[in-house]
Amino acid sequence: MTAATRLAAVIGSPVAHSLSPAIHNAAFAALGLPWTYLAFEVAPGRVAQAVRGMRALAGFDGMSVTAPHKLAAANEVDGLSPDAMALGVVNTVVRQPDGRLRGESTDGPGLLASLVDSGFDPVGRRCVVIGAGGAARAITRSLARSGAAEVMVVNRTRENAIRTCAFAGAVGRVGEPQDVVNAELVVNATPLGMIGGDDDRLVLDPAHLREGQLVVDLVYDPPLTPFLQAARDRGATAVNGLGMLVHQAALQFSLWTGEDAPLGAMWAAVGRK
Numbered sequence: 001m002t003a004a005t006r007l008a009a010v011i012g013s014p015v016a017h018s019l020s021p022a023i024h025n026a027a028f029a030a031l032g033l034p035w036t037y038l039a040f041e042v043a044p045g046r047v048a049q050a051v052r053g054m055r056a057l058a059g060f061d062g063m064s065v066t067a068p069h070k071l072a073a074a075n076e077v078d079g080l081s082p083d084a085m086a087l088g089v090v091n092t093v094v095r096q097p098d099g100r101l102r103g104e105s106t107d108g109p110g111l112l113a114s115l116v117d118s119g120f121d122p123v124g125r126r127c128v129v130i131g132a133g134g135a136a137r138a139i140t141r142s143l144a145r146s147g148a149a150e151v152m153v154v155n156r157t158r159e160n161a162i163r164t165c166a167f168a169g170a171v172g173r174v175g176e177p178q179d180v181v182n183a184e185l186v187v188n189a190t191p192l193g194m195i196g197g198d199d200d201r202l203v204l205d206p207a208h209l210r211e212g213q214l215v216v217d218l219v220y221d222p223p224l225t226p227f228l229q230a231a232r233d234r235g236a237t238a239v240n241g242l243g244m245l246v247h248q249a250a251l252q253f254s255l256w257t258g259e260d261a262p263l264g265a266m267w268a269a270v271g272r273k
């Protein structure tokens with residue numbers, strides 16, 4: 001590192017478990033770029049200070065934003081991409097040539113790119129998103145915009161499902177667990193199944209899963225969640241959230257550096273391919 005090294009960093013709370021430093025540093029190294037990537041714990045309520053710090057520190061040119069700060073960060077940047085504007089959240093901050101900070105949201109496009117890896121094209125397909133939080137909103141919007149015939153949101157709190165399915169416009173609707181059997185894509189966008197989580201129930205009765213479905217769990221720790229194991233036992237294709245993580249990072253990388261992301265190095269950093 002030299003005085004010319006540029007910095008990118010993730011802010012979140014907690015952030016110590018984040019795989020983003022490994023993924024991004026592998027990518028910078030693979031292309032020989034003079035960048036480094038760190039993780040900063042930022043307490044809730046201090047996001048404005050964190051973004052002000054980035055603004056003042058020339059060379060701190062890229063920021064990833066993870067839970068619980070995505071909403072707060074959207075209020076601190078100078079401009080928003082159309083996706084970030086529609087969703088009201090930011091997972092990426094990019095310093096533009098004029099110094100202004102632009103907020104982007106790469107979660108939805110990241111999920112779409114991971115579906116391509118699984119050979120799944122959403123056009124004309126029936127999709128279910130379980131959960132109605134920030135990730136669910138991003139995914140619901142992206143699936144609808146990429147041509148899904150239906151995006152159904154299934155969630156324990158119905159009011160949140162109503163709000164989230166609105167992000168799919170005309171193809172969005174609120175669903176019940178028993179509707180899942182008709183879907184071709186099922187995405188778990190809740191934290192259920194995560195190592196260290198406080199609820200070890202399955203997010204859905206596996207009786208609603210079947211052969212021919214692609215089941216994606218946004219959780220990737222453990223790599224095979226109980227929900228994915230149940231999906232596999234029912235004959236469905238089961239995929240964890242590492243693909244979305246790597247692809248949303250690849251999009252961030254390109255936004256910051258202007259370069260195509262070295263996906264092979266990024267996958268290797270999380271132990272795959």
Ligand code: NAP
Nearest residue numbers: 131132133134135136157160189190191199218241244245
């Ligand atoms: P969030 O905004 O907190 O939303 C969580 C959603 O899960 C809410 O709809 C909530 O339901 C539901 N939920 C929480 N606990 C539940 C339980 N015990 N039973 C049933 N439903 C429950 O979280 P988020 O930011 O959307 O993230 C969701 C998950 O996706 C997290 O595990 C996160 O780590 C993961 N994620 C992964 C990636 C990736 O790249 N792989 C990217 C983003 C997020 P209510 O509406 O009823 O509260």
